[in-house]
């Protein structure tokens with residue numbers, strides 16, 4: 274992998290469940306597209322998942338499944354680093370340091386913290402609150418120029434930038450201040466059952482969320498049950514969140530514009546539209562599912578890929594951590 278000339282891209286995903294169509298269209302698809310032009314560093318952010326209580330056996334399975342699913346989307350270990358966050362100890366170390374350079378007030382304003390604490394009212398732990406510091410550490414350790422994320426992560430990314438600027442102001446230029454990269458298409462895929470909420474891995478309504486590994490039958494069933502409205506006209510507009518979401522998904526998957534989609538479905542009912550969107554998604558996900566099924570059988574190959582990436586990530590990130598620690602005054 275060339276480390277000098279190309280710009281550095283960093284992004285991560287939590288193995289907190291089966292990867293969704295939202296994760297794919299909002300993030301992973303761009304990760305794949307950026308591999309030739311940039312020096313790409315991607316992580317499976319397993320440390321982040323324990324902000325919500327996990328069942329150990331399920332967590333172990335989710336980590337390997339997510340690793341294989343993301344490789345199946347087209348992450349090439351010859352081109353990109355794709356490592357497991359908890360295997361690279363610098364992340365937890367820099368996160369602690371950044372905790373001490375982040376204000377309580379800043380973290381209190383994070384909408385994801387407010388949403389998740391409402392959802393998990395019985396476990397509002399400190400990790401849930403300081404999650405953005407770990408995310409900032411993930412990014413800043415690799416001197417990333419660019420961070421491809423879905424629109425939901427914009428606020429966390431802004432905070433990472435603020436932390437970097439603050440730290441650099443105190444100690445010279447330790448961290449590169451990264452730019453976000455939010456896709457035009459697919460940046461915010463909404464739940465099929467409640468299109469005012471984003472599609473999430475951990476959605477308790479299984480029909481709201483399309484998983485990359487769902488069978489074609491299940492995907493079709495979910496699209497056929499998708500919530501729409503009573504107007505029965507396929508057009509993008511206010512008060513039509515369900516149809517807007519389906520149009521955005523169809524557009525992201527086929528590359529068609531919203532105007533072209535409105536034309537295509539002129540005079541047709543929602544039933545035809547939902548079936549066409551479902552079929553387009555099935556076709557887009559089919560090769561991913563096939564590749565996943567090959568990869569998940571070959572645990573030795575998966576392990577070889579992540580061990581190699583873990584080592585490189587550690588070497589790379591240690592340089593930034595040591596620099597930050599020296600500047601602060603630690604004796605190394």
Ligand code: AQP
Nearest residue numbers: 287289295296299300422423460461462472473474475
């Ligand atoms: N619905 C979405 N639409 C577009 N992009 C999305 N992303 C997540 N949901 C959508 C993007 O996927 C990347 C990885 O997300 P993550 O796993 O780190 O965290 P998340 O945003 O909390 O994802 P989930 O699916 O909602 O997980 P749970 O249910 O565990 O909280 C990010 O770039 C994100 O923007």
